[in-house]
Amino acid sequence: MKLIGILIIVIGFILKLDTIAVVLVAGIVTGLVGGLGFTEILSTLGEAFINTRYMTIFLLTLPVIGILERNGLRERAAYLIKKLNSMTAGKVLMIYVFIREVAAALSLRLGGHVQFIRPLILPMAQGAAENKYGQLSEAQLEQLKGYSASAENYGNFYGQNVFIASGGVLLVVGTLDELGITVTPLAVSKAAIPVAIIAFLVAVVQYYLLDKKLTRLQTVQNQNTSTNITNRNEVE
Amino acid sequence: MVDILLEGIYILAGFVSLMAGIMAFKDENHPKRIGTTIFWGLLGLIFIFGPYVPPVLIGSLLLFMGFLTATKQVTFGSLKNSTEEFREEKAKQVGNKIFVPALSIAVVAFGVAQFTSLGGLVGLGFGAIIATAFALLTTKTNVKYVSHDGSRLLQQVGSASILPQLLAALGALFNAAGVGKVISDGISGIIPEGNILAGVIAYCVGMALFTMIMGNAFAAFAVITAGVGLPFVFAQGANPAVAGVLALTAGYCGTLMTPMAANFNVVPAAILETKNKNRVIISQVPVAFTMLVIHIVLMYTLAF
Numbered sequence: 001m002k003l004i005g006i007l008i009i010v011i012g013f014i015l016k017l018d019t020i021a022v023v024l025v026a027g028i029v030t031g032l033v034g035g036l037g038f039t040e041i042l043s044t045l046g047e048a049f050i051n052t053r054y055m056t057i058f059l060l061t062l063p064v065i066g067i068l069e070r071n072g073l074r075e076r077a078a079y080l081i082k083k084l085n086s087m088t089a090g091k092v093l094m095i096y097v098f099i100r101e102v103a104a105a106l107s108l109r110l111g112g113h114v115q116f117i118r119p120l121i122l123p124m125a126q127g128a129a130e131n132k133y134g135q136l137s138e139a140q141l142e143q144l145k146g147y148s149a150s151a152e153n154y155g156n157f158y159g160q161n162v163f164i165a166s167g168g169v170l171l172v173v174g175t176l177d178e179l180g181i182t183v184t185p186l187a188v189s190k191a192a193i194p195v196a197i198i199a200f201l202v203a204v205v206q207y208y209l210l211d212k213k214l215t216r217l218q219t220v221q222n223q224n225t226s227t228n229i230t231n232r233n234e235v236e
Numbered sequence: 237m238v239d240i241l242l243e244g245i246y247i248l249a250g251f252v253s254l255m256a257g258i259m260a261f262k263d264e265n266h267p268k269r270i271g272t273t274i275f276w277g278l279l280g281l282i283f284i285f286g287p288y289v290p291p292v293l294i295g296s297l298l299l300f301m302g303f304l305t306a307t308k309q310v311t312f313g314s315l316k317n318s319t320e321e322f323r324e325e326k327a328k329q330v331g332n333k334i335f336v337p338a339l340s341i342a343v344v345a346f347g348v349a350q351f352t353s354l355g356g357l358v359g360l361g362f363g364a365i366i367a368t369a370f371a372l373l374t375t376k377t378n379v380k381y382v383s384h385d386g387s388r389l390l391q392q393v394g395s396a397s398i399l400p401q402l403l404a405a406l407g408a409l410f411n412a413a414g415v416g417k418v419i420s421d422g423i424s425g426i427i428p429e430g431n432i433l434a435g436v437i438a439y440c441v442g443m444a445l446f447t448m449i450m451g452n453a454f455a456a457f458a459v460i461t462a463g464v465g466l467p468f469v470f471a472q473g474a475n476p477a478v479a480g481v482l483a484l485t486a487g488y489c490g491t492l493m494t495p496m497a498a499n500f501n502v503v504p505a506a507i508l509e510t511k512n513k514n515r516v517i518i519s520q521v522p523v524a525f526t527m528l529v530i531h532i533v534l535m536y537t538l539a540f
Contacts, residue, residue, distance in 0.1 A: 002413055002414060002415050002418045003415065003418060003419075005406075005409075005410065005413075005415065006415075006450070006459065009450055009455060010449055010450060013450065013451050013452070013496055014496070016498075017306075018302075018305050018306040018308075019396065019399060020301070020302050020305045020306070020395055020396075020398070020399065020402060021302045021303070021305060021306035023302075023399070023402050023403060023406050023455070024298065024299060024302040024402070025302075026406065027405065027406045027409040027410075028409075030409055030410055030413045030415060031409050031412065031413050033413065034412065034413025034414055034415070035413070036409075036412060036413060039292055040412075041295070041409065042291070042292045042295030042296055042299070043290070043291040043292045043295055044291075044295070044405075044408055044409055044412055045291075045294075045295040045298060045405050045408075045409060046290075046291035046292060046293065046294030046295035046296075046297075046298065047291040047294070047408075048404060048405035048407075048408035048409070049282070049286075049294055049295075049298060049401055049402070049405045050282070050286040050287055050291065050294060052400075052401045052404040052405065053246050053249070053283060053286065053401070054242070054246075054357050055400045055401045055404060056249065056283075056397060056398060056400070056401050057245065057246075057249055057357060057360055057361070058397075059249040059252040059253060059390065059397070060245065060248055060249050060252060060360065060361060060364035060365075061341055061360070061363075061364045061367070062252060062385075062386045062389040062390050062393075063252065063364075063368055063382045063383070063385055063386030063389075064337055064338070064341070064364060064367045064368040064370075064371045065338070065385075065389060066381070066384075066385025066386050066388055066389045067368070067371045067372065067375065067377050067381055067382065067385050068334055068337060068338055068371055068375070069317060069323075069385070069389075070317055070318045070323070070326075070375075070377065070381060070385055071318075071323065071326040071327070071330055071334060071371075071375040071377060072322075072323040072324065072325075072326040072327025072328075072330065072334060073327075073334050073335075073338065074323075075323045075324055075326075075327035076327040076330070076331070076332065076334050076335070079327060080332075105342070106338070106339055106341070106342040106343075107338075107341055107342050107345075108335075108338050108339075108342075113503070113504040113507050113508070114507060117504065117507070117508065118507050118508055122508060138511075142510055142511055142512065142515060143519070145505075145508040145509075145510045145515060145516075146505075146510060146515040146516050146518060146519030146520075147519050148508065149501075149504040149505065149507075149508055149515075149516040149519070150492075150516060150519045150520045150523070152504070153491075153492060153500050153501075153504075153516075153520065154520075154523065157485065157488040157491065157492070158485060158488065158527075161481055161484065161485065163342055163345075164342070164345050164346055164349055164356035164359065164360065165345055165356055165357060165359075165360040167400045167454070168453075168454075168481070168484050168485075169481070170400070171400055171403075171404065171454055171457060171458075171484065172457070172477075172480040172481055172483075172484055174404045175404065175407055175457055175458050175461050175462075175480075176461070176470075176476050176480055178404070178407060178408055178411060178458075179411075179461065179462060179466050179470075181470060181476045182476075183476045183477045183480065184349075184355065184356070184477075185349065185355070185356035185357065186346075186349040186350065186355075186356050187477035188477045188480060188481050189356070189481075190477075191475075191477045191478040191480075191481045191482070191538075192481045192485070194534060194538070195481075195482065195485050195527075195530075195531070195534065198527075198530055198534075199527060202523055202526050202527060202530070203523065206522065206523050
């Protein structure tokens, strides 16, 4: 019965209801089921919110990021990425994961599927693949799209906690603090470094295999076209 | 000393939010002008005056803010970024120097945390202030854009920016209501007590599974850490910084595999116009599995 809050969150997220409202309702219902009074629930909520203000300290970095965006931060980053003359599709993605991880580790809000993957990275990967294989088949392009989107997620997820005041680091500090365990943000962010490096290496392996896969798809496709031609010839 | 500096930093952060409220109010073309003004205004006031008012009041204000977001009263207004031509031109003119202010945030934050006793949060505050000054100088931008662009970005990120804080508060409520205990009682029947490897596997896999269900590693972290991490990993002497951050990224392995994390998996598939709407997840499953196994190995070897 006490787990009803979790159920509320799952249902709320599935129905795509407003996230903040869902979280608040889940908290209140869980409190009531757990035998807390309504006032007690509100003050627990309020006190925890004040104690965790440091999680939203990134507000302070918004003006400077906004000013840099106004002056072409993304455009400059895009220019630098474009200068890396594309080699193979896989290598384009490896380089993007690397850049994305380093940016995340430095709290730079570069990247994003809308801002980088669709307008820049996918076309670069596609261009590199077309240089090598000619016109891509639908299956190849579909693969390439999935892998391009994944590069953004790998870099973002596994790089971000290296930054000392990232949401994730502060969540770890705050949650453990609630449970009576004290850690510093610096210790947590340093502990995130091994995973960041390993995630990059795993991504490199996957994108190396992607290049192999594209070649294989190409060979299959070529065989199919040649069989088609042979068939047609036979009919004729 | 650190506390005073931190309080000052919260006040500055409060001003950023307050400014977003004021800019929303002045924005004649804002579709939800009043609701947006109230939301950011209240958040700013909570940041500035929070410690001096009764927690019950803060809790009530949060409920009201939740009501505003649920009724879609908090939206993006008409604050503009510069034009594309201007940005292209400036990018050429300023060159790679544009990265210096951005880098200085992280460098200053890390430096202060590593070499002084002020801590990373104060460091971030210093970093942000120094970087803003740097940015204005190197790009020769008018000071008025500090509030304009700060507000623009905050309205863009939207009400979701308070989500981590709310999820932490949710964790506090779950603890007070004894949710962690229910989960750990359920788990203790399955895994042998006193076995470190079993505890580590339960914590990492629990994070990944629960994140897949909830679609959010942050929400899962509060619940699973109280229910599984505390009794089966931390109580056995794990290094809290190492085990904590590994548990969180073990949760991200779940994020890579679930359509519930729509923003990372489903929306990008739509943006890239894939035929299969689960294409992004399909590409990520092998890496997610590999990383999950690596997390278990790392937590077992590095945290103990």
